[in-house]
Amino acid sequence: MIENEIFKALADPTRRTIFEKLAAGGMNASALREGIDISQPAMSQHLAVLRSAGLVREERQGRFVNYEVDPEGLALIARWLAKYRAYWPARIEALKVLLKDMDQ
Amino acid sequence: MIENEIFKALADPTRRTIFEKLAAGGMNASALREGIDISQPAMSQHLAVLRSAGLVREERQGRFVNYEVDPEGLALIARWLAKYRAYWPARIEALKVLLKDMDQ
DNA sequence: GAATCACATAAGTCCATGCTTATTTGTTTC
DNA sequence: GAAACAAATAAGCATGGACTTATGTGATTC
Numbered sequence: 001m002i003e004n005e006i007f008k009a010l011a012d013p014t015r016r017t018i019f020e021k022l023a024a025g026g027m028n029a030s031a032l033r034e035g036i037d038i039s040q041p042a043m044s045q046h047l048a049v050l051r052s053a054g055l056v057r058e059e060r061q062g063r064f065v066n067y068e069v070d071p072e073g074l075a076l077i078a079r080w081l082a083k084y085r086a087y088w089p090a091r092i093e094a095l096k097v098l099l100k101d102m103d104q
Numbered sequence: 105m106i107e108n109e110i111f112k113a114l115a116d117p118t119r120r121t122i123f124e125k126l127a128a129g130g131m132n133a134s135a136l137r138e139g140i141d142i143s144q145p146a147m148s149q150h151l152a153v154l155r156s157a158g159l160v161r162e163e164r165q166g167r168f169v170n171y172e173v174d175p176e177g178l179a180l181i182a183r184w185l186a187k188y189r190a191y192w193p194a195r196i197e198a199l200k201v202l203l204k205d206m207d208q
Numbered sequence: 209g210a211a212t213c214a215c216a217t218a219a220g221t222c223c224a225t226g227c228t229t230a231t232t233t234g235t236t237t238c
Numbered sequence: 239g240a241a242a243c244a245a246a247t248a249a250g251c252a253t254g255g256a257c258t259t260a261t262g263t264g265a266t267t268c
């Protein structure tokens with residue numbers, strides 16, 4: 001069940017920080033470490049967890065490995081959340097605004 | 105940071121099962137245990153975690169305590185997810201369908 | 209008010225997980 | 239092909255978290 005992997009991956013604050021950083025633009029593992037106090041192996045392990053959860057994908061570029069957000073993981077969360085849409089009727093308007101925003 | 109509590113709460117499959125069950129309709133802790141192989145204290149502890157995360161709220165009714173989904177927690181996830189909406193342009197159509205659905 | 213019931217809390221155990229240091233793998237460069 | 243560099247993997251450790259049994263608390267019933 002990948003849903004479980006996703007929530008477990010996001011349960012760690014360091015991994016959410018990494019994910020947020022990647023959301024601002026793809027980069028390699030070394031660049032990701034800048035500004036985050038974390039060892040190289042720890043970063044590598046976190047990225048492996050995020051990748052396995054489908055939240056992030058990698059692409060080797062020479063001796064660097066470029067990481068970027070994988071929309072698949074986000075889509076899965078959105079699908080999970082949609083199951084409970086009955087519980088936020090008051091937010092429908094906000095969602096509509098969001099949609100309009102998406103359309104530009 | 106309650107965001108952290110939410111993801112940690114949802115990282116446990118048993119708690120997600122409990123949450124899903126509550127989403128189908130509020131009920132007390134004993135009723136919740138039916139169909140889930142879990143001890144009474146374990147259920148109580150899980151509910152405390154969900155409650156602390158803002159995913160569930162309680163209301164004492166006599167010697168029973170009724171639990172139900174708290175929309176606040178879901179709204180927080182939605183807000184978190186919205187930050188990354190740039191990453192699922194292909195899902196806009198799906199969202200529109202969802203919205204239409206919400207309007208009946 | 210004693211017994212019973214629904215639930216919460218306490219305390220201890222065990223396993224998962226996030227970290228560390230050390231090493232390995234893959235790639236480039238000289 | 240040896241050195242240098244980016245990243246992954248291995249192995250060990252320490253903490254967190256999900257469970258257990260035992261007990262406490264609040265409410266109802268007789």
